[in-house]
Structures are given as C-alpha cells and as structure tokens.
Amino acid sequence: MSERRVIVVGYDAAELLDIACVTTTLVMANTQGAAPPYHVRMVTPGGHPIVCGTGLTLQAQEALERVTGPLDTLIVSGGIGHRAAAGNRLIVAHVRRLARESRRVASVCTGADVLASAGLLDGRRATTHWQWADALAARHPGVTVDPGPIFVRDGNTYTAAGVTSALDLTLSFVEDDHGAEVARKVAQHLVTYLQRPGNQAQMSMYTATPPSDNALVRQIVDHVTGNLDADLASSTLAAGAGVSERHLTRLFLRHLGQTPARFVRRARTEGAAHLLASTSLPMSAVANRCGFGTTETLRQAFVDRYGIPPSRYRSTASTTRSGPAVPARHPGGQEPSGDVSSRASRRA
Template identity: 55%
Template sequence: MTEPDSSVVVVAYPDAEIADIACVTSALSIAATWAHPPYEVVLASIDGEVVRCSNGLELVAQAALPDVERCDTIIVAGGSGHEDASNDAGLVEQVRRLAKTARRVVSVCTGATVLAAAGLLDGRRATTHWNYAAGLADRFPKVLVDAGPIYIKDGPVATSGGLMASLDLTLALIEDDHGAETARLVAKAMVTYLQRPGSQPQVSMFTASPRQGDHLMRQLIDHILANPGGDLRPAALAARANVSQRQLTRVFREHLGQPPAMAVRNVRLELAVRMLRSTDRDIGQIADRCGFSGVEHMRQAFVSRFGMSPRQYRLEGPGSQPTDGSEHTPVAG
C-alpha cells in the first residue's frame, strides 16, 4: 500500500515575509510528532539560492523551483516583494506548473498576488491582508476578493490574511489531513489557541483600538468588552460617557467606522463565536452570556453575518463563509 504524499513546497522570493514562512514551516514540522507520515517540507526559490527576506534576514533555499517535479501542497509566502514576484514570469510559470501537480494550492498573506498572477484564483473566493485586498481586486477582477475572513478555503485552493492568520490556516490544513486532535496538539505545542475559524474577521473589535489619547472611546470599548450582557443601548452608553447620543454616534463612526449599535452587535457576535468554538455551553447559555435577548436574536445575527445558525456554525466550522468586516486605519504588521 502506497503511503499518502506529504510533500510541501513553500515558495519564497526576495523580500518575502519571514514570519509567513516560519509560521507555516514550524507548525508542519511540529506536526511530525503526531502526523504519519510526517510532512516533507522544502523551501524553494526560483534559482535555489539564498532569499533575503523583508526584514533583512536571509534564508537558504533547499531547492530551485524548476527542479521540483511535483508536490502534494504548494504554499506561496507573502511579503513586501509580492508585487515584484507576481511580475516575475519565470516564478509565476513555475508556481502554475507545480499547482497542476498538487492536491492543494495555498497562499499566505500577500502571496495571493502570485497565485492570482498565475490564474489560480480566477473565479474563486480568496483573501489576503486586508490592506492589500482592494489592490488585488483591482488588478485581478476575475478573483472574488473578500478582505473579511482570516482565511478562505475554496475547493483545493486556500488563502489567508496577514502574518498570524497563516498559522490559523496551517492548523486548519493539518486538521484536514490528520484530524482535529493532531491540530490541537500542534497548537498546544506552539502555545497558541487552536486555530480561529476562517470566518473570524481580520479586523476585530478585540484588536481595533482608538487613536492614542482618546480616553473616552477607549473607556467605552473596554466597558463593552467587559459587559456584553449589560445595558449597551446607545442611550445607556451616552449616559455613561456623559455625552449626547448624537455625539456618541459621531465618535463611534469616527473611530470604528460604525454606529454604536453595530459595534455592540459585533462584540457580542465575536464573543459568541469564541464560546461556540471553545466551550461546550449550550446555545441558550451562550446567547445569555453574550448579551443577546434570546436564542432567536442570536440566530438572526449569525444568519445575517455568516449565513448559518449558531448550531450550524459550531458543527460545520465555516472556514469558507463570508463576513462583513469593516475598514480600519492601517496598522504596522
């Protein structure tokens, strides 16, 4: 009986992001403790030479792409050099060739630009770092770009958002190959939470923060996060902040790009998502804990945001479901 193929080619290029490469290769390497057969990971560049990453560190490629005959999974890293890489006809052709041999084609962060240049994302939903999504959509109109999710799996093609989302996607791939328990053990070994569902937004109420010095907005966000089940109606929030409801709405729109009621709903949704994925609490308990008026209220919010009920969300793990992520000011990373 032939063992299943476990070969993985990670494609690097000048000014690739070293964290993209490290998150992927480290997770796959650690998986060898429980995954059988272990992944055979090769870092490849167009010429097989040293690759200088965007932070100035250099990685030694283990193979030249033209010398790699086939692979089970091809993963293209992101990085500030993604535009130049996507304009390198030789690199793009090698990615396209290897993709034809692969069971699975993957990009992390802006590596999606290279896949798009190779025509591998045409007609598919795909994501990338949210700050580059508009540019990807403009340049490649055949790609159905969705900047919301941290990763998307569309058939045999998977794409992820920036940096740490590459770890979430890699854990999801390990789960696909070797089961949820193996993915859990890898996450535990890396001292991280088990991968977030792909539908979790790249820009979250837990990571969005007001501009430095705006203590009013910061205090309101902290209050919402700490008291999702409390009275968070606009009138109550305005009274707490000692401002008018009109001023409250202006502040929320200025800092978060959404009115207070929508911000509160998004916090409650994100909390519910985390509890559905990480606890065994029943739906009613989660709805109450997260501040929904009842199970039906939470169900309506999930259907509106994810296209499925909370129960379906828990059972199906919607890595390919759309979200309605909001735009925020770019951050370094």
C-alpha cells in the same frame, strides 16, 4: 502514497512567519501521527538563500526550477517582496507549472499576488492581507477579492489573509488530511490560542487600531467591551455620557462608522465567540455573560456575524475539548470592570 510532498516557495523579502507557520505546523503534524507524513521543502529561484523581510537569511532546500510533480501541496509565501516576485517571469512560470501537478495550491498573505499573476485565481474568490486587498483587486480584476476572512477555499485553491493566518490555514490542511484529533494535538503543541475557522474576520474590534482620539467615544467603547452583560441601549449609554442619543449616534458614525447599537451587537457577538472558543460554559451562560439574554438571540447574532451558528463555531474553534474549562475573561484580555464578573457568575 508514502508521503505528502509539500513545496513552500520563498523569494527575497518574503515574510519569515509566512514560511515558518507552514513548515513548523506540518513537521509538528508528523510527530503527532500524520500518516502518510509530510515531506516539506522550502524552495527559491536557483536554490539561492533569501534575505527575508526581517533581514534574516534563510537557506533554500532546493531550486524552484528543479522541482517536479506530482505534489500534494504547493504554497506560495507572502512578504514585502511580493510585487517583485509577481513580476518575476521565472517564479510565475514555475508556480503555474507546479500548480498543474499539485493536488492543492495555496498562498499566504500577499503570495496571492503571485498566484494571481500566474492566472491561478482568475474567476475565483480569494483573500489576502486586508491592507493589500484593494491593490490585488485593482491589479487582477478577474479575481474576486474578499478582504474579510482569514482564509478562503475555492476548489483546490486556498488563499490566507496573512502572517499568522498561515497557521490557521495549515491546521485546516492537517485536519482535512488526518482528522480533527491530529490537528488538535498539533495546535496544543504549538500553544496556539485557537484554531480559527476560515470565515472568521481578519480584523475584530479587539485587534483593530483604537477607534479614535475622541475621549467620549473611547470612554463608551471601554465601558461597552468591559460590561457586555449590562444595559447597553443607546439611550442608556447617552444618558451615562451626558449627551443626547442623537449626538452619541453622530459621534459613533463619525469615529467608528457605525451606530452605537451596531457596535454593541458586534462587541457582544465577538465576546461570545471568545467564550465559546476558550471555555466550556453552557450556551445559556455564554448568552447571559455577553448580554444576549437568550440562546436564540445569541444564535441569530452569531449567524449574522460569522455565517455559522455558535454550536458549530465552538466545535471548530474550541481549545477546551480535551480539558477543563478555562476561566472566562474579558475578550480584550482584561477582567471586566466593576462587578460584572460576579453578577455573571451568579447568573451562570
């Protein structure tokens, strides 16, 4: 095989980032030693230029109808125009045809709607952007839609959650095709924060909408995320807030949909994931800084949250494998409040 032919399908009102994350990553892989190299083409119906959802016009390199196999990878982009694309018989028919001639088939974000309309996701597990997951499941009951992961593989078919998850998906292709070292070099050149494993959640508490307009809940959430190694028992949090433990639980259930204890466990686990990916701290230090106390407690929480042990997560997601440790920071991007960092440093 002299090259890996990759076709990215675009259409009017497609999301530019869905396309660019794929094409840039693969072309970058060529500069980092991918052999055989990727030959990437962006195709559209009729080969016409498309107006992306952002209003920018993108030139096609080829007409969708004229593409023939065999192909290495077929990728359908998402975007606000996905419903029209999924209802376009020409697009759906040619995606179905090309899928039969492709080693690997994928979609980004709402591009899953096009794959589903082509019958390519029937009987499969798939994901899409969390905002569109319910609609995809309702329109295509034969598809098992999982809104949680950032990308899902089922056989030779891959679906990514949306927008920048296209970067994670494409980096996973590079690693599968050319090894972890090439993928790591590409990630470094793209200055991506980390290469996330597919089962990482789309939404974390650090990227989700602020939990509520309740001042007391906000205050406790800020305290928890800024002081992961402190005493965060529900009774302690309630006492610090001047309310009963029962009232605190009611507030958390009403505004966050979970108990204080579950929120604390999730905060600590996501904080540990951040440190594992961005630092070279020993596992025991990560456990201490995030309030787990022991590495076994950390391991149990990690398996419950991510389905893999922390050591596996670090080997997959770490951005520090070829360099010195990155100074630890609070997962929300700010230094912990008070003297938490100094206490943690002394323990580590």
